[in-house]
Amino acid sequence: MLKTRMTELFEIKHPIMLAGMNWITDINLVAAVSNAGGLGIFATARCTPEEVRESIREIRRKTSNPFGVNVVLRYDSADKIKAAIEEKVPVLNYTLGKPWFVDQVHAYGGKVLGTTAVAKHAVKAAQLGCDAVVVTGHEAAAHGDKATSMVLIPVAASQVKVPIIAAGGIYDGRGLAAAIVLGAEGVSLGTRFMLTKECVLHDNFKKLCLAASEQDTIYDTKFDGMWGRALKSKGALELQKMRFGFLERLQAGLTIRKALNMSYGKFMAMGLKTMMAGDDGLSLWAQASQAVGAVRSMQAIYEGDMEKGFLFAGQNIGGINDIPSVGEVIPRIIAEAEKTMDIFAGKRS
Numbered sequence: 404m405l406k407t408r409m410t411e412l413f414e415i416k417h418p419i420m421l422a423g424m425n426w427i428t429d430i431n432l433v434a435a436v437s438n439a440g441g442l443g444i445f446a447t448a449r450c451t452p453e454e455v456r457e458s459i460r461e462i463r464r465k466t467s468n469p470f471g472v473n474v475v476l477r478y479d480s481a482d483k484i485k486a487a488i489e490e491k492v493p494v495l496n497y498t499l500g501k502p503w504f505v506d507q508v509h510a511y512g513g514k515v516l517g518t519t520a521v522a523k524h525a526v527k528a529a530q531l532g533c534d535a536v537v538v539t540g541h542e543a544a545a546h547g548d549k550a551t552s553m554v555l556i557p558v559a560a561s562q563v564k565v566p567i568i569a570a571g572g573i574y575d576g577r578g579l580a581a582a583i584v585l586g587a588e589g590v591s592l593g594t595r596f597m598l599t600k601e602c603v604l605h606d607n608f609k610k611l612c613l614a615a616s617e618q619d620t621i622y623d624t625k626f627d628g629m630w631g632r633a634l635k636s637k638g639a640l641e642l643q644k645m646r647f648g649f650l651e652r653l654q655a656g657l658t659i660r661k662a663l664n665m666s667y668g669k670f671m672a673m674g675l676k677t678m679m680a681g682d683d684g685l686s687l688w689a690q691a692s693q694a695v696g697a698v699r700s701m702q703a704i705y706e707g708d709m710e711k712g713f714l715f716a717g718q719n720i721g722g723i724n725d726i727p728s729v730g731e732v733i734p735r736i737i738a739e740a741e742k743t744m745d746i747f748a749g750k751r752s
């Protein structure tokens with residue numbers, strides 16, 4: 404049994420977490436991972452605060468094991484965090500911002516998990532009281548930064564005392580063993596769990612991922628305004644070349660406003676607030692482009708739209724060749740990691 408500081412901290416069986424993925428990590432996938440002994444993380448970027456509350460309650464009905472929620476602090480997240488804290492969510496995982504809620508989470512015995520892609524941000528997250536930090540390498544789906552996991556994991560692990568969890572490029576037991584050897588206490592898997600039976604991703608895109616090689620991703624700022632990695636597909640290539648028209652930005656902004664159930668006033672106020680937030684702020688125009696990305700991501704995930712849809716995916720699509728259930732893939736990764744570690748230790752050949 405692979406026990407690490409990650410399994411101890413979160414009181415889970417295996418050192419594997421489901422990376423928070425907007426639109427992808429719904430309550431069923433989260434519960435499946437937690438029920439299989441990993442740490443399921445529910446992404447809240449698309450949710451209203453009430454949906455966050457309801458989802459936490461629903462996940463509790465589906466699993467008695469620990470789980471968490473992922474909040475993107477750059478977006479309007481205060482009310483969602485308030486709901487998650489009132490519901491005493493076991494793990495509050497955040498990204499893109501500073502965690503102002505650490506004491507409130509610790510007060511009820513919850514854990515705060517930062518997600519960063521830069522070692523110095525991992526140091527800062529630990530200083531601000533995070534219990535563990537996910538470091539995301541360049542290979543990852545969505546928002547890795549410049550350093551690959553091979554470098555980022557040991558650099559971060561040697562600078563940070565709290566457990567480091569490795570994300571980006573990992574999809575099997577060899578990857579888990581390698582991450583541990585490099586100084587991590589476990590792994591966070593996005594693309595691997597996206598390609599499971601329980602995942603809502605449309606079959607068109609599951610098939611496209613299975614057919615892809617490790618070379619078939621694109622790293623660009625065109626998907627949502629930040630550097631991010633997506634599956635090379637017709638829609639992604641089109642987004643890469645495109646200058647969004649005014650009409651599409653406006654329509655996408657309005658679609659997202661509706662999805663978030665926000666009044667027009669609140670939507671505009673959120674845009675202005677983010678814009679005024681200094682370096683991290685985005686212009687309303689950039690946010691409208693982000694909305695275009697969000698709409699096209701939904702078109703891929705829910706509708707399987709091969710013309711317009713785009714999908715964030717990691718380089719590890721090149722190594723993933725099947726669609727197992729979560730209950731199959733987690734024990735398989737653990738068995739393979741244990742075998743790999745035995746080989747390191749000279750116990751097997």
Ligand SMILES: Cc1cc2nc3c(=O)[nH]c(=O)nc-3n(C[C@H](O)[C@H](O)[C@H](O)COP(=O)(O)O)c2cc1C
Pocket residue numbers: 422423424425426427446447448473475497498518539542543544545546570571572573591592593594595597714715716717718719
């Ligand atoms: C479709 C999709 C949506 C994502 N949405 C989020 C998100 O809402 N919040 C977040 O912190 N990370 C998000 N990510 C990034 C993942 O949490 C994670 O960092 C990444 O998948 C890890 O790399 P891997 O795919 O190589 O395992 C998303 C990734 C994907 C594929």
